[in-house]
Amino acid sequence: MHGSADDDQHEPRGRTMNAPLFALLVGVDRYSHPDVPGLAGCANDVRAMRQVLVDTFDVPGDHVVELVDEEATRSAIVEAFATHLRARGEAWQRVGGGTEPPAFLFYFSGHGSRARDVTGREPDGYHETIVPHDARHPDVYDIRDLELAAWLEDLPGENTTVVLDCCHSGSGTRGRRSQRVRAVPPDPRPQTDLLDRQRSPTTRSRTRGVTTGGPVRHVLLAACTAEQEAFEHVGDDGTVRGAFTYFLVPQLAAMGAGPRLTYRQLHERVRFAVNDARRNQTPQCEGDVDRLVFDHRRRPWSVQAAVIGIRRERVWLDAGRVHGLTPGSTMALERADGRSAIVALEHVEPVRSAGPVLGRVALPERGTGAHLDRLDLGAHRWRLHVTAADQPATASFVAAMRSGPLAGVVTHADALDDADMVVTVEDGRLLLADASGRRLVAADDPLAFVAAVAHVARFAWLLRSERPTLQRGMPPPVHLRVKALVADTFGERQLTEVSRRPDGAHEVVAGTPLVVELANDARVPLYAALIAFTSDWAVTVLHPSVRGAQDRMAPGATVTVGGAPERSLTAFLPDHADEAIDHLRVVATTHATSFDALALAPPPAEWSAAGPLPPPPTGREALAETATPPRRGNGVPSLWVTTDAVLVTRRD
Numbered sequence: 273m274h275g276s277a278d279d280d281q282h283e284p285r286g287r288t289m290n291a292p293l294f295a296l297l298v299g300v301d302r303y304s305h306p307d308v309p310g311l312a313g314c315a316n317d318v319r320a321m322r323q324v325l326v327d328t329f330d331v332p333g334d335h336v337v338e339l340v341d342e343e344a345t346r347s348a349i350v351e352a353f354a355t356h357l358r359a360r361g362e363a364w365q366r367v368g369g370g371t372e373p374p375a376f377l378f379y380f381s382g383h384g385s386r387a388r389d390v391t392g393r394e395p396d397g398y399h400e401t402i403v404p405h406d407a408r409h410p411d412v413y414d415i416r417d418l419e420l421a422a423w424l425e426d427l428p429g430e431n432t433t434v435v436l437d438c439c440h441s442g443s444g445t446r447g448r449r450s451q452r453v454r455a456v457p458p459d460p461r462p463q464t465d466l467l468d469r470q471r472s473p474t475t476r477s478r479t480r481g482v483t484t485g486g487p488v489r490h491v492l493l494a495a496c497t498a499e500q501e502a503f504e505h506v507g508d509d510g511t512v513r514g515a516f517t518y519f520l521v522p523q524l525a526a527m528g529a530g531p532r533l534t535y536r537q538l539h540e541r542v543r544f545a546v547n548d549a550r551r552n553q554t555p556q557c558e559g560d561v562d563r564l565v566f567d568h569r570r571r572p573w574s575v576q577a578a579v580i581g582i583r584r585e586r587v588w589l590d591a592g593r594v595h596g597l598t599p600g601s602t603m604a605l606e607r608a609d610g611r612s613a614i615v616a617l618e619h620v621e622p623v624r625s626a627g628p629v630l631g632r633v634a635l636p637e638r639g640t641g642a643h644l645d646r647l648d649l650g651a652h653r654w655r656l657h658v659t660a661a662d663q664p665a666t667a668s669f670v671a672a673m674r675s676g677p678l679a680g681v682v683t684h685a686d687a688l689d690d691a692d693m694v695v696t697v698e699d700g701r702l703l704l705a706d707a708s709g710r711r712l713v714a715a716d717d718p719l720a721f722v723a724a725v726a727h728v729a730r731f732a733w734l735l736r737s738e739r740p741t742l743q744r745g746m747p748p749p750v751h752l753r754v755k756a757l758v759a760d761t762f763g764e765r766q767l768t769e770v771s772r773r774p775d776g777a778h779e780v781v782a783g784t785p786l787v788v789e790l791a792n793d794a795r796v797p798l799y800a801a802l803i804a805f806t807s808d809w810a811v812t813v814l815h816p817s818v819r820g821a822q823d824r825m826a827p828g829a830t831v832t833v834g835g836a837p838e839r840s841l842t843a844f845l846p847d848h849a850d851e852a853i854d855h856l857r858v859v860a861t862t863h864a865t866s867f868d869a870l871a872l873a874p875p876p877a878e879w880s881a882a883g884p885l886p887p888p889p890t891g892r893e894a895l896a897e898t899a900t901p902p903r904r905g906n907g908v909p910s911l912w913v914t915t916d917a918v919l920v921t922r923r924d
Contacts, residue, residue: 291372291431293329293566294360295336296352297321300382302341305408308383308456313504313512315340317381317437320513320521325377328528329566344382346404346412353378353423361428373429375566378420381514384438384502386458387414400498402438403456414459424490430560431568432490433535437514439501453501454514491535491559492818493520495546497864499824503550516555519545527565534571536561536820540578540639554864558820576869577603579640580624587615587635588626589642594861594912595869596734597625600648601680605629606641614645621902622740622912623865647730648680654729656682657691665702665718669695672722681729695725704728713875720876727809727875734870735805735855740912748915749794750860752802754778757785757835777853777918782845787834790815790858792825798860798913800825801867802833805855811872814841814856822864843921851922858915 299314318338325331337356339348360374383403401414424432439455495502495516505515523541527533533541539557546555563570577591587605591597599620605613613636617627629635656673658666672678685691693712694705702721704713713728715721757765767787770778780786792798799822802815815833816823825831834841845852859867902910 293375295377297379298339300344314381317517324524344405358426375431377433379435381437383456385456430489435493437495437516455501494556496553532564544638558818561820577642586626592621592623592625602645603642604645622910646680653683655685655692657685659696668718751791752858752915753789755787779920780843781924784843786841790831798825800860803857808874810874854919856917861912
């Protein structure tokens with residue numbers, strides 16, 4: 273989701289609040305149960321957050337409620353969320369809106385842990401939790417992630433922020449015992465479901481072939497990944513704070529005199545500062561990450577990577593071959609001074625890449641965003657044959673192929689027999705067809721046509737790119753299983769294998785609820801994504817379902833996509849189509865990465881004539897990974913693997 277063009281005409285400053293902000297800040301250093309150890313920086317965290325809200329963002333003091341230590345019981349947190357946050361949203365709804373809905377912030381600093389899952393939805397059998405002051409006493413339980421998510425659904429609008437400075441893993445303590453970590457062991461008690469209702473289904477967004485769960489309306493800023501622990505940190509003045517909050521607050525305060533950052537930009541700045549202090553703690557940012565901080569407005573998403581380091585005049589970025597980058601491609605840095613700066617990629621690994629900055633400009637800081645400037649496919653460029661090259665429209669297109677945005681992805685084919693695609697003019701319109709003559713894209717405007725061809729080339733490149741394996745000669749260790757949810761004779765929904773056609777494609781009837789299972793049969797943990805290449809030229813990340821999330825699959829683990837109301841997956845077919853062919857792909861990496869850069873929105877409708885676009889060209893054979901995998905961190909090779917399945921949706 274992006275804001276309108278008007279959203280970006282005037283860059284909002286830090287003190288510009290377009291709606292009142294209501295904040296609930298919770299910090300727990302002292303716990304009443306003897307088995308839950310105390311902490312030292314949580315009350316300090318709450319005070320620092322209150323100060324930055326009041327001083328930097330001009331939030332009225334009575335809009336901020338604090339619950340510290342003995343005040344932060346489970347019942348008190350539930351009550352404060354209802355009376356201070358949800359009630360404000362209900363009051364706004366009663367007057368019929370008319371203004372922007374309020375902004376909401378829920379902040380927690382304290383212990384994080386886990387609780388046994390009774391829903392059967394969690395692969396490891398546990399929910400992540402936050403630990404109130406009186407947790408672990410009889411009949412007093414942690415606050416689970418599913419429970420907090422249900423609370424958030426009751427808040428109106430799209431301006432809700434959740435900040436959790438606690439551990440999400442609940443695993444055994446690592447590192448020196450003198451360093452306080454914000455984790456306690458899981459609660460082993462079996463719990464009845466504390467929710468008084470199930471989460472309501474989210475709004476769904478449609479792509480051809482599948483219907484996916486809609487976007488998350490809030491943003492989560494978390495102190496660490498699900499497998500890590502959140503440390504406390506001693507500042508220069510001797511004050512103990514949570515490491516995440518310690519570095520978060522100055523970045524929020526800096527917005528008082530400068531432009532409002534997006535959550536994505538804020539996260540990039542904070543995570544590097546935290547990593548410098550605590551190498552094993554990596555903050556996360558999930559959800560509506562391109563929204564401005566404490567604002568409903570968004571910036572159009574163009575950032576596909578961030579600067580993660582500079583060595584020997586080389587800029588390193590956190591995107592690589594997994595995301596479709598190649599040596600020779602260029603990335604444009606998003607500099608605060610507005611000056612153009614381009615990184616020419618020379619070295620591309622699975623999840624990171626590097627190259628020098630062109631021209632005489634200062635080297636960027638870590639956390640600086642970058643987006644794809646020009647993709648260079650080298651010897652694997654698409655071969656285009658242009659007919660009627662003497663016409664003005666096609667002449668300008670040939671120029672774009674030679675030195676414009678298409679220069680790195682296509683090359684001219686003199687003979688029709690040598691071409692992957694053909695460009696011609698039909699009834700005054702530019703037309704792109706594949707070598708067999710199938711119409712792919714048509715447009716009246718030459719500039720729009722160039723953008724269309726670039727989109728098709730990018731889509732086709734991602735679809736046919738490398739097919740690596742973790743071990744040479746071995747089958748991919750990540751299995752992809754497509755199943756259907758069908759009702760039995762008693763009306764109960766059961767999982768059943770989807771039928772296969774002779775060519776191996778999965779075939780389903782439109783409207784069928786689907787479940788896709790990803791199984792990690794490797795001996796190492798993997799970070800996996802499920803990607804849908806749909807026949808309307810879109811690339812959709814189906815898992816992780818929340819933008820920015822990095823889900824780690826343990827050896828032997830299985831992840832299920834679909835089936836639950838909040839993560840539904842349904843076979844979909846437009847009214848004017850009898851069949852749709854989509855490609856499902858699992859991309860798994862040995863090192864954490866964000867798969868957001870793979871997403872590609874459907875092209876504008878004006879690119880083509882009425883009616884569905886035919887399936888995109890598959891082009892030549894997929895590339896094989898040939899480079900020696902680099903080693904990262906403790907010497908573990910940086911590897912990746914893909915597994916594909918074809919899904920055919922037809923009418924009943």
